[in-house]
Amino acid sequence: MQYMIMFREPTEDFAQREHPAHKEAYWGAWGAYIGTLHAAGIVVNGDGLMSPAMATTVRVRDGRTVIEDGPFADVKEQLGGYVVIAVDDLDAAIDWARRAPAALTGSVEVRPVMLPNTLP
């Protein structure tokens, strides 16, 4: 089974990324977590994402393209990155999700990846 683990981080976490006093701890925690995932040999792919301030939202309505600054909605937690892992079952995926630094400050969503053989 493949699962996408989506890391939702609160605004303060994004600020930590460049904070002179906190960035080392922030990146250290993520580096260790991602390193463990890779060492387990379960990573299919994954990326960190730049801050939501860099996001652009696009919609097409009545044939008109509407472009807006910022992420989809102004919510407390925003997508900070994701990783797709291949593990046996949901419990294994949950076990990886709960170890993510974002689980302590924000939330982590686990979603099965739609593969050709898992289509309904």
Next chain:
Amino acid sequence: MTDTAARTAIDRAARHGYRRLVALVAVRTGDISAAEDALAEAFATALRRWPQMGVPQSPEAWLLTVARRAAGKMQRAAATAAGAMPTLDLLSQEAMQMDAPHFPDARLRLMFACAHPAIDRAMRAPMILQTVLGVDAARIARACVMSPSAMGQRLSRAKAKIRAAAIPFRIPDRDEIEDRLDDVLMAVYAAYGLGWDHGDAPPGQADLAAEALFLGQLVADLMPQEPEPRGLLALIQYCEARRAARRDAMGRYMPLAVQDRALWDASLLAAAEVNLKAASRLGRLGRFQTEAAIQSLQVQAEPGKPGDTLVLCALYDVLVSRWPSLAAEVARAAVHGAAHGPARGLQMLDAIAPDRAEAYQPWWAARLEMCLRAGDLAGATTARAQAIARSDDPAVREWLATRA
């Protein structure tokens, strides 16, 4: 071999073995709906073939083999259609599961999959009722005060999630068992409640009360270090021990206080006491132990008396404050009314929000008793009509109608 003999054998297998067979197939494939389809196919095959070939020596083993083959075929067909299924992986996985040491009962693993934290909390008990005990969606919907179609949809959704998200069919580890156990126990309790309220099983359906007792025993035996399964088992045993006394020879409803104690099952009551003591020795009070303690007190009370009413009040206070439920709140009002007068009971009944209380039959039944004791005839008339309108059981309706 006649058609009749084959049909009788198939009926018997359907009645006694169907759910266990579904569990055995589902545990292997991780797909409850597909397991149900596979069993349906196996029964259809039996209907076709048994009249000619004779009833096999072990009908259940025969059905299981055919169902597993059907399930495997369905999975492979789905895989081939998609073109990308790692069939070899699947086959080796199946082979490994076949060799794995047998768990006491596949139904237990199925129960834990249904009570997985990734399943909507409100659906965990209904899922166990349907997939493990075979209660039909309409009956569960009625017990959960939900429309049958909404219940059907939510059950399908939960089954789809177990399959799609690959929720495993396994017994949780020690550090995660407490949360998950709670939902399993709640569902067993709910199943017993359905069996209790609706008396004898409808044709073709297993006796829910007996099934719940069996599952309760199974969970308690499997987890000797957990007090609550034993508390629940004791609770079910206390209730089950009084089953024969619930009706008199005329089929009339007999409430606890007037039951003929000679009809109580003494050995089941003794087993209940042993289980309750064993649970309390573990030193962690829980909801089911508290409810079992309430039963114990009532069973040991002098004939015709409700038991030590002040201790009863205290136990219900604990129950309501720590594990609140509508049923516990209504029962608490009733015992406080018996101990401290109907005004107190009515006051507690009125404190329950009307939108929760008014659809609930025991709330009206308790109200009827309080109004009668307080001499409030107008209140009693309303409560009586409402309680009768919400009772499925003719014997209970008759009893309510004659209360004075």
